[in-house]
Amino acid sequence: MDKALSGVTILDFSHLLQGPFATQLLADMGAEVIKIERAGSGDMFRGMTFFAKWVGGSESPNFLAWNRNKRSIALNLKSRRVHGLIMEMAKKADIVVQNFRPGVLAKLGYGYEDFRAVNPRIIYCSGSGYGEDGPYVERPGQDMLIQGLAGLLANTGRGDMPPVPAGSGMADQIGAMNMVYGILSALYYREKTGKGQKIEVNLLAGMLAHLAQEYVGVLNLGEDFVRPNSGIGHPGMQAPFGVYETKDGGYVTIAMSPFRTLYETLDAPHLAPYDDLATLFSQRDAVWQKVNEETKKFDRDDLLERMLDADIWCAPVNDIRRAAEDPQVTHMGMIASYEHPKAGTVKVIAPAVRMSETPPAIERPAPLVGEHGREILKEFGVSDDEIAALEAAGDMTVEEAR
Known part of the structure; x- marks a missing residue:
């Protein structure tokens, strides 16, 4: 069965959480997501984990959570040869997603204007911490920092204790949803007009939008929140x-x-x-x-x-393990799994949206670094000799599955 976004191709330069979650949501709906990672190390999330442990002894749960249904190609973005190849790929792509600090990709020749020059229909979605300009543009835009700056952190916890961050990356995940919201809107606009466009999403704006009732209350009632x-x-x-x-410790x-x-x-x-x-x-x-x-x-x-x-x-009030076993969670089928070549069976959260005609699905595990590089380049007409030259020069790396 075709999915809602079948035929849509995304060049995904994003890393960590905000961008990868957005592109995973689109991939679940059938988009072809080509994850363009750094040659060698790949997405920064591959090197981060919880509990100082690794799934299957080597894989990051953080990375595994946000990168299913994608193929990976690992390239040296500073290489002019690679730049040319990516611009050739862009001619057939629909969307570019990136969440580097403002200006980083543009300096390498991967800004919106660079892609629009080869494909005027391209939709370029840029995610950042604080936007593309302004006094904070050079600051690191990390989730907990945004929670504190926007006001969420000061609203959470008891008044006689320090403020408490949310126990999940709320700013990043809200940013991901805003990316998807913008991308789908731009796709609809392009269907009507044939025009691509640039989308800018930032964590601070997203967090502010999701604190709307708190801001309306404070700014209009003349009161400040005081934690109880x-x-x-x-x-x-x-x-x-x-x-x-409760009596039993719950x-x-x-x-x-x-x-x-x-x-x-x-x-x-x-x-x-x-x-x-x-x-x-x-x-x-x-x-x-x-x-x-x-x-x-x-x-x-x-x-x-x-x-x-x-x-x-x-x-x-459930902890994660108890919530995963909750009867309603079980009934909804929200705990799913996929088979990973190194991590084995990986339990994950299933797509949260149901669709009667084009249901989302998990069809690929999170990829290894550059796992699909050769097959992706062949699909775009790159010869075996050119692929071998890229690998020999260190401009492309491929991690082989067992």
């Missing part, structure tokens, strides 16, 4: 919105529900005097403490059953 000293889940919210302990989240429904469900009528909006906000830490004393009288699953029966918005 309890498990309240947002610095602008009143009790009981937050995280609560935790649950409680979101929106009438406070009366909650204290009646907990058999805690002594909480009734707190039941008005102003009090639930001004005394939220004290209310959280009193509610927490009640939730600790129940085991987690018993408490959840009781609250769900009362239509209280609640959920368990």
Whole structure:
């Protein structure tokens, strides 16, 4: 079955998380993604990992997570011979994606104008930390730095402790989604007009956009968020919105529900005097403490059953392993796997979007460095002798599968 983006070719110069996640999402939908890596070392994420361990003894979980359904070619971008080959490839490509610091690729001859000169229909998506210009253009644009700068970090954690970064690369992943949003919009525009264009995405702008309700609140209500000293889940919210302990050492989240429904469900009528909006906000830490004393009288699953029966918005707090085994996660088939030539069976998250006519799918493992270089160049008409010359000069490397 054809996929939604079958026939779309992407030259992917991106590395780390933002760009690779974006191109993986497009690859899941059928786009042909040619990952152009640095000769020798490849994507920087290949050398980074969690827990100081490697999947299968050699492969990075960080890289494996964001690079399925792609083919890799590893080239020396400083080589003029390589530049010529890539420009030939660009004549048949639809999209270029890159997330180097502003100006880096352009200096090597791989900027938007360079690609547009050989293919006016090209869509060139550039990702950065802070945009293509401005006072921060030379700064490193890393996820946690953006969380701090944009205001997310200051909103997270308890008020009597330091701010807490999100436990995932939220700025990078939001940036990836914005890349996809821009690319798909540009593809639609090109279908109507025949014109390509340049897309600029940056982590700071994306993070700001996803903090829209917080900015609207602060800038229009004349108040600043102050983190609570309890498990309240947002610095602008009143009790009981937050995280609560249970008798068996677990935790649950409680979101929106009438406070009366909650204290009646907990058999805690002594909480009734707190039941008005102003009090639930001004005394939220004290209310959280009193509610927490009640939730600790129940085991987690018993408490959840009781609250769900009362239509209280609640959920368990799972760690990654427990979430992967959650009945709803299992039902949705969100834990998938692929076979990797060195890492073996790799468990991954399945595509999150369902489509009735063109369903996304996992069809390739994350590639080895330059694994598909020879076959890619042959498809673009490069001779065996030229390929051998590239390898001999060190302008292309190919890591062989076992």
